[in-house]
Structure formats: structure tokens, C-alpha cells
Amino acid sequence: EAQVTQNPRYLITVTGKKLTVTCSQNMNHEYMSWYRQDPGLGLRQIYYSMNVEVTDKGDVPEGYKVSRKEKRNFPLILESPSPNQTSLYFCASSFGGSGTEAFFGQGTRLTVV
Amino acid sequence: AQRVTQPEKLLSVFKGAPVELKCNYSYSGSPELFWYVQYSRQRLQLLLRHISRESIKGFTADLNKGETSFHLKKPFAQEEDSAMYYCAPILTGGGNKLTFGTGTQLKVEL
Numbered sequence: 001e002a003q004v005t006q007n008p009r010y011l012i013t014v015t016g017k018k019l020t021v022t023c024s025q026n027m028n029h030e031y032m033s034w035y036r037q038d039p040g041l042g043l044r045q046i047y048y049s050m051n052v053e054v055t056d057k058g059d060v061p062e063g064y065k066v067s068r069k070e071k072r073n074f075p076l077i078l079e080s081p082s083p084n085q086t087s088l089y090f091c092a093s094s095f096g097g098s099g100t101e102a103f104f105g106q107g108t109r110l111t112v113v
Numbered sequence: 114a115q116r117v118t119q120p121e122k123l124l125s126v127f128k129g130a131p132v133e134l135k136c137n138y139s140y141s142g143s144p145e146l147f148w149y150v151q152y153s154r155q156r157l158q159l160l161l162r163h164i165s166r167e168s169i170k171g172f173t174a175d176l177n178k179g180e181t182s183f184h185l186k187k188p189f190a191q192e193e194d195s196a197m198y199y200c201a202p203i204l205t206g207g208g209n210k211l212t213f214g215t216g217t218q219l220k221v222e223l
Contacts, residue, residue, distance in 0.1 A: 042119075042199065042213050042215035042216045043157075043199060043216070045211070090157065092157075092211070101159045101162070102211055104156045104157040104158070106156045
């Protein structure tokens with residue numbers, strides 16, 4: 001089944017403890033991205049990647065890192081999480097280029113205390 | 114600046130009533146426009162795209178370049194339409210960067 005898989009689904013952590021949220025897609029998509037969803041703010045893009053070893057900042061990249069060593073994986077790294085990073089995170093992938101559909105993961109609900 | 118606006122955070126209608134979810138965009142180029150939907154406890158999924166000129170689940174959306182709008186419409190709302198709806202333009206040549214509006218929560222009441 002074609003899909004985007006994120007892990008974990010839920011995570012509660014403490015301020016400053018490094019964490020990684022994984023994202024994997026099995027559709028051979030070039031383009032992958034991370035979003036955070038907050039009430040009243042909608043979905044905001046954190047980082048995106050147009051292909052292996054090519055990443056760029058989205059609209060709200062502060063406090064996050066990403067890597068794209070393999071086409072299928074695009075992990076989101078929080079080196080030192082803070083409470084303002086408590087949010088619902090979505091990974092998405094697509095073939096890239098205009099007009100192509102983005103496929104989303106099921107979301108990761110992160111709480112930083 | 115490129116911007117997409119969904120003015121209504123919450124839209125509540127009765128079953129069988131018409132629905133219009135508003136979306137306005139301000140882009141210097143020619144964006145491709147999409148509507149994505151998120152049902153309760155499910156992942157975001159594509160509802161429709163303007164280039165397809167299709168009707169999905171009874172929803173249609175017309176791109177009005179003069180008004181820079183891409184409103185989503187359905188003549189008769191159903192209970193199962195209750196969800197969060199996001200308008201999302203992609204600027205052509207922008208590397209498929211999806212920019213989402215703030216979303217409109219549609220609630221269809223019996």
C-alpha cells in the first residue's frame with residue numbers, strides 16, 4: 001500500500017531532550033516536507049527536500065533540523081525541544097513539480113513539558 | 114507577499130444547506146490550486162485540484178483569476194462533510210511548495 005509513515009504517533013518529552021520524528025514513504029517521491037499544525041494557524045511548512053541531499057527551509061524552520069540521506073526517509077530532528085514546539089506534525093511527500101498531489105502521514109502529536 | 118486567506122475559521126450549516134468555503138490568494142505568478150480535507154482523526158488528503166475541473170463528493174471549486182479566489186462549493190451539505198478544509202496554492206515553478214491557508218472547520222448539523 002502506497003503511504004507515508006510517521007513515527008511515533010504520540011510523544012511527550014521534556015525540554016531540552018533531543019528527539020527525532022521519522023518519516024518514510026514508499027512511493028519513490030522526490031519531494032518531501034514537514035509541517036506543523038497549530039490551532040488558528042493552519043499548516044505551516046518547517047523544511048522541505050526536493051531530492052536526496054537537497055533540503056531547504058520552509059516558513060518556520062527555527063529549532064528544527066532535517067536530513068535526506070535516502071530518498072524514502074526524511075527525519076525531523078529537534079535538538080533541544082522547547083514547549084513552543086508542542087504541536088501536531090505532518091510529513092508529506094509528492095513527485096514534485098506543479099500540480100502533483102501531496103500524500104500525508106498520519107501525524108505526530110508532540111508535547112514538550 | 115504570497116498569501117492564501119481562508120476568512121472563516123468555523124462554518125456551521127444544516128444538513129441539506131448549500132456550502133461555500135472561501136479561499137482568496139495573492140500570488141504574483143500563476144498558482145495551481147488545491148483543496149485538501151482532514152476528517153476527524155484522519156490524515157490530510159487531496160479533495161480536488163482546479164486543473165482537473167472535477168467534482169469530488171459533490172464539491173466543486175472554480176478558479177476566479179479576476180477575484181483571485183478559489184472557493185469550494187457544494188449545493189447540499191451532508192453530515193459526513195464535517196471536516197477541516199484547507200486551501201493550498203502551489204506556485205508554478207516553485208518546486209511544489211504547498212502553502213496552506215489557516216483552514217476552515219466545516220460542521221454540518223442535523
